[in-house]
Amino acid sequence: MLSIQNLTAAVDAKTILKGLTLEVPAGEVHAIMGPNGAGKSTLGYALAGRPNYDITGGSVTFNGEDLLDKEVHERAAAGLYLSFQYPLEIPGVPALTFLRTALNSQKKLRGEAEVTAPEFLKKVREVAKSLRIDMDMLKRPLNVGFSGGEKKRMEVLQMAMLEPKFLILDETDSGLDIDALKVVSDGVNALRAPDRGMLVITHYQRLLDHIKPDQVHVLVAGKIVRSGGPELALELEAHGYDQYLGVAA
Ligand SMILES: Nc1ncnc2c1ncn2[C@@H]1O[C@H](COP(=O)(O)OP(=O)(O)OP(=O)(O)O)[C@@H](O)[C@H]1O
Ligand SMILES: [Mg+2]
Secondary structure, three states: OOEEEEEEEOOOOEEEEEEEEEOOOOOOEEEEOOOOOOHHHHHHHHHHHHEEEEEEEEEEEOOOOOOOOOOOHHHHHHOEEEOOOOOOOOEEEEEHHHHHHHHHHHHHHHHOOOHHHHHHHHHHHHHHHHHOOOOOHHHEEEEOOOHHHHHHHHOOOOHHHHOOOOOEEOOOOOOOOOOHHHHHHHHOOOOOOOEEEEEOOOHHHHHHOOOOOOOEEEEOEEEEEEOOHHHHHHHHHHOOOOOHHHHHH
């Protein structure tokens, strides 16, 4: 579904991704772990098409199509969703308005009918309830003044509403209390589907107890240096990244 071959990418002329190869088949959840500054968020941004992230080599195909050829909004309409490590605040735009606009603009690009206000509200109410998000919060400007955990729940609400084909979660677990971790994980698990893939970036094995990955990859210094099953996360938790720091250089 998502196939990354030998990807190299630079930010402000500094090379961060140094030949990264990764394959996530449809229906699978892959986790990426790695030390601070390894390039995990950079990978998410490069895939999402963030400006200033220059792809200097390699290729990425998404459902057989060249992803890197597409504009940011086309990637989103094709079903790629990146959940930011630090969700953006949008003053002046109520969360509900933002969600409905995002959903309908994606539908429009795909040539689908827009959702009506009642349809939209019905679905938002259901999803918000399952994520224990108060509807009043959704009337406030997107993420402005939201607590860290509320922002992360909001991200999962967005995913559930947009129903992307491929999800990249960048530390969606950071800053969540124990109950919220469960709520957010349940929300993510509810999105698991045979035609949907996920890349879960995390520092904590704990998340992977809730969201069971098919594979775990270790990203160090811009490359995947090791891949394995879920047991690899336990090993990293026990031994850290020391053994890989020499490998990647
Ligand atoms: N504009 C920039 N100019 C130079 N270096 C940059 C720029 N933006 C990011 N970097 C560097 O790129 C490297 C990778 O950053 P990235 O955010 O991808 O790391 P990460 O693996 O997500 O780390 P963390 O676990 O802390 O979130 C870091 O060393 C960072 O300082
Ligand atoms: Mg990061």
